[in-house]
Amino acid sequence: MRFPVARLLWPAFFLTLAACSDPKTSTPQQQPAAPTPTPATPDTVAAAPATAAAPDTTAVQDVAAYLAGQRLSQGSALRPLAQRPTWQAYATDADKSWSKYHAARTDKIQQWAATELDSVRRQSPVIFYPFSGPDLLNVVTMFPTSQTYVLVGLEPVGSVPHQRTLENPKLFTMLKKSLWSVLEFSFFRTNDMAVDLKSVELDGSLPLMLLFAARTNHQVTGVRYVQLDTEGQLTEADSATISRPGPKVVPGVELTMRDKAGQDKKAYYFSADLSDWKLGQTQEAALKYVRSLGPLTTYVKSASYLMHKSYFSKVRNLAMERSRYILQDDSGIAMKYFRPGTWQFTHYGTYKRPINLFAKHYQPELTRAYADTVHRVRPLPFGTGYNWRQNDSNLLLARRTKPLE
Structure with a gap:
C-alpha cells in the first residue's frame, strides 16, 4: 500500500512521491530490547537506501502542520487550502489557544521534569502509556528524550486525512471540540472521544497525534499502518485492515518523527481493550508486544482508575513487572498493589480525594x-489529571529498587 497522504496531493506531486516509493512485501519484524530504526516500507516515508534518492517527507509533515494551524x-x-479564510481563522485561534496552554502547562512541566525526572529520563528509552487515547502531547512533554512511545487506547487508529476531509470546514470545528478538554484540563474525556474520534472528519487517534507532533516541535517523517500478530510481533497492515480490523487483530500505527535537536523517534498507537x-x-498480543521491548517506564494519567480494579490485572502486572x-x-495503579520492598516512592503535589465520579477509589494510604x-x-x-487545578493535582514517581527479572 502506498503512503496514504499521497491521495491528497496534486497529480504531479503524487507522481513524484510515487516514484520515490519502494514497494516491498510485508514481513514480520522482530522487536529488539532497544528498538532500532526500521527500513522504509510502502506505508512510510522514511530514509531510503544510500543508493536511491531519498523520498520527500514534507507531504505528511504538511498535513500535520495544516491540522495544527501552523506554517x-x-x-x-x-x-491553496491554507489561503482560505476558514483555515486562516482556525490557525489564528489555534495559536492563541496553544500559547495559553504552553504558558500554563508545558513550560512548567518542562522546568519541573528537567530536575525531578533527570535521571529517570536517562534510563527511559521506551515509554508505555496505557489508557492514553491519542495523548502524544503529554507523554512527549514529560519524556522528550525517549526514543519510543507506545500508546494504547480504545479509540480507533484512524488515518491520514484525505484532501476532501482537509477541505471540509467542519474539520476545524471538530478539531477544536476534540482538543478543548486536553488544553483546558490536561486530559481527554472518554465519552467525548468515543463520539469525536468516530466522526467523518476525525476517524480515530492518528489525526490528533499528527497535530500534537507538530505542536510539540516535531517533524513528522513517516506514517505506516501496522498490526500485531497473535505472538505480539509487529507486521505491516493496510488501510482496510486498520479501518475494519477483525476480532483477533490488534490494529495500530507507527509515527516516525524528528525532534528539534535532530533525534529520531517513534510513536506507536494500538487500539485495544486492556x-x-x-x-x-x-x-x-498488545501486552506481548510491550513485554518484548525490554525495560519500560510506564506513564499513567487520567486512566479512569481502571487498574484499581481486579479485572485489569494483566496490564497492571505487566507495568509492575517490566518497569524501572x-x-x-x-x-x-492503586498503592495496595505495589509490593513492599520493591519500590521507592516520591510523592508530588496534593492528594485530597478523587472527583465525585470516581469517589469510591479514594486511597487512605x-x-x-x-x-x-x-x-x-x-x-x-x-x-494534571482529573483534579486538574495546580493546587489539587498529584503525581507519584515509583522507582524499582530490585532488578527486573
Whole structure:
C-alpha cells in the first residue's frame, strides 16, 4: 500500500512521491530490547537506501502542520487550502489557544521534569502509556528524550486525512471540540472521544497525534499502518485492515518523527481493550508486544482508575513487572498493589480525594503518605489529571529498587 497522504496531493506531486516509493512485501519484524530504526516500507516515508534518492517527507509533515494551524512548507500542495479564510481563522485561534496552554502547562512541566525526572529520563528509552487515547502531547512533554512511545487506547487508529476531509470546514470545528478538554484540563474525556474520534472528519487517534507532533516541535517523517500478530510481533497492515480490523487483530500505527535537536523517534498507537477478559479472548498480543521491548517506564494519567480494579490485572502486572519507573497520578495503579520492598516512592503535589465520579477509589494510604513529615511531599507546579487545578493535582514517581527479572 502506498503512503496514504499521497491521495491528497496534486497529480504531479503524487507522481513524484510515487516514484520515490519502494514497494516491498510485508514481513514480520522482530522487536529488539532497544528498538532500532526500521527500513522504509510502502506505508512510510522514511530514509531510503544510500543508493536511491531519498523520498520527500514534507507531504505528511504538511498535513500535520495544516491540522495544527501552523506554517506549511513553501511548495506544499495544501497551500491553496491554507489561503482560505476558514483555515486562516482556525490557525489564528489555534495559536492563541496553544500559547495559553504552553504558558500554563508545558513550560512548567518542562522546568519541573528537567530536575525531578533527570535521571529517570536517562534510563527511559521506551515509554508505555496505557489508557492514553491519542495523548502524544503529554507523554512527549514529560519524556522528550525517549526514543519510543507506545500508546494504547480504545479509540480507533484512524488515518491520514484525505484532501476532501482537509477541505471540509467542519474539520476545524471538530478539531477544536476534540482538543478543548486536553488544553483546558490536561486530559481527554472518554465519552467525548468515543463520539469525536468516530466522526467523518476525525476517524480515530492518528489525526490528533499528527497535530500534537507538530505542536510539540516535531517533524513528522513517516506514517505506516501496522498490526500485531497473535505472538505480539509487529507486521505491516493496510488501510482496510486498520479501518475494519477483525476480532483477533490488534490494529495500530507507527509515527516516525524528528525532534528539534535532530533525534529520531517513534510513536506507536494500538487500539485495544486492556481488560483481562478482552486480552484473554483476542488482544493479549498488545501486552506481548510491550513485554518484548525490554525495560519500560510506564506513564499513567487520567486512566479512569481502571487498574484499581481486579479485572485489569494483566496490564497492571505487566507495568509492575517490566518497569524501572512508574510515573502516575492517583488514577493509575492503586498503592495496595505495589509490593513492599520493591519500590521507592516520591510523592508530588496534593492528594485530597478523587472527583465525585470516581469517589469510591479514594486511597487512605495516599492520605497517610501525603501527611508523612519524614518523607516530605515535593511540590508540583502544574495541574494534571482529573483534579486538574495546580493546587489539587498529584503525581507519584515509583522507582524499582530490585532488578527486573
